[in-house]
Amino acid sequence: MNRLKTSTTTTLNHSSLPPMQKQSILKRFxxxxxxxxxxxxxxxxxxxxxxxPMYGVLMGFQDYNIFVGMRGSQWIGFEHFHTFFTDPRFWEIMRNTIVISGLKILIIFPAPIILALMLNEVKNMMFKRTIQTITYLPHFLSWVIVAGFGMSMLATDNGSxxxxxxxxxxxxxxxxxLGLPEYFWGIIVSVNLWKSIGFASIVYLAAIAGVDQQMYEAAALDGASKFKQIYLITLPSIMPIIIIFFILEIGNLLNAGFEDLLLLGNNPALRSVSDVLDTYVYRVGISNSLxxxxxxxxxxxxxxxVGLLTLANLIARRTGNSLW
Known part of the structure; x- marks a missing residue:
């Protein structure tokens, strides 16, 4: 009797396995x-x-010579890191990088969500598509063109x-x-907001479109206003998408920007507030062949x-939404 039970259990266990697990990886491929x-x-x-290209990070531990290559260059350990950390401008560059990135997260990150929520409530499709087209267009313009627009608008002679x-x-x-440091951070954030808000809202509009409409109907029958429907239904429904994008933004905290800062902050008078890690690398490292x-x-x-991304993901995992 026990043998019969064991045989039956084994047969059931094998039969309960999904077919894909029984096949080899090569067969499935x-x-x-x-x-x-x-x-x-x-x-x-x-x-x-x-x-x-990650093999190239070994250059950071060498006194690289372009004529002999990586194999012939002298190993110097952490000397370049020590030089950077003891640079008198290190803390200024880190401050600019973190402040500009922080302002972008604080202002630019929620802006597409708000725009998507507003566009979702527009019933006139012609007006909605017109607004979408106007807000999407700047994304497809290069930073050279956008910076040219910004310089023309902010010029002292005939600037609008x-x-x-x-x-x-x-x-x-x-x-x-564009010659006074106190205005630069506001200008760079405003230009980035104008360029990215429309295109970034596409993901949130798609997420909102997937929300069950019956929940809105039930909320309306219960007397919930539009703001309550947004707060109680729309935002919780798209929260997983918001959290994932927020994790990615935290991971990019040290990526304050390059093209926008290089073009709009090229004035030496603005260097104290415009020089971030990427522009510093380009100006000191690449331009001087270091x-x-x-x-x-x-x-x-x-x-x-990577550390910031991992930390943000661990914190987000407590909410049940994370990258891994």
Missing amino acids: FKQWDLQMMVIPGLLFIFIFNYI VNILLEKVGFIDEPIRF YSYATAIGLFKAVIS
Whole structure:
């Protein structure tokens, strides 16, 4: 009787296994060859352009000589890191990087969510599509064009911002916005907001479109206003997407920007507030051919970013939403 039970249990356990687990990996691969052919090019691209170049981080521990290459260059250990950490401008660069990134997270991150919530309540489809087109368009403009627009609008001679402020009586003479450090952080955040808000809202609009409409109908029958429906239904429904994007933003805390800061903050008078890690690497490391020094700073930034990403993911895991 016991043998019969054991045999029956074993048979049930084997039969309960999903068919995909019984097949070998190779069989499953050939069975899904059409799907695998779609994935393999992307994996090869990531491996070739993201993983193979990681060998180059060894330059950060060498006195790299372009003529003899990495194998012939002298190993100097952590000297470049020590040079960077003892640089008189180290804390200024870190302050600019963290403040600009923090302002972008504080202001730019919630802006697409608010825009998506507002567009979701618009019933006139023609008006909604017009607003979407207007807000999406700046994303497809290069930073060179956007920076040109910004410089033209903020110019002291015939700049539209100065003309407007003079007309309404806020100022008596034009202000050199791109020559005074106290205005730079507000300008760079505003320009980034204008460029990215529309395109970033697409993901949140798609998430909102997937919310069950019956919940809104039930809430309306219970007398819930639009604001209550947004607070009690829409936001909780798209919260997993918000948390995932917020984790990624925390991981990019040291990526304050490059093209926007390089173009709009090129004035030496703004260097005390515009110089961040990326622009410092370009100006000091790449322009002066200090490739090992630039690599060391890039490696430092990458290690800190991975740590921040892991920490943010661990905190988000407590809410039940995380990247891994």
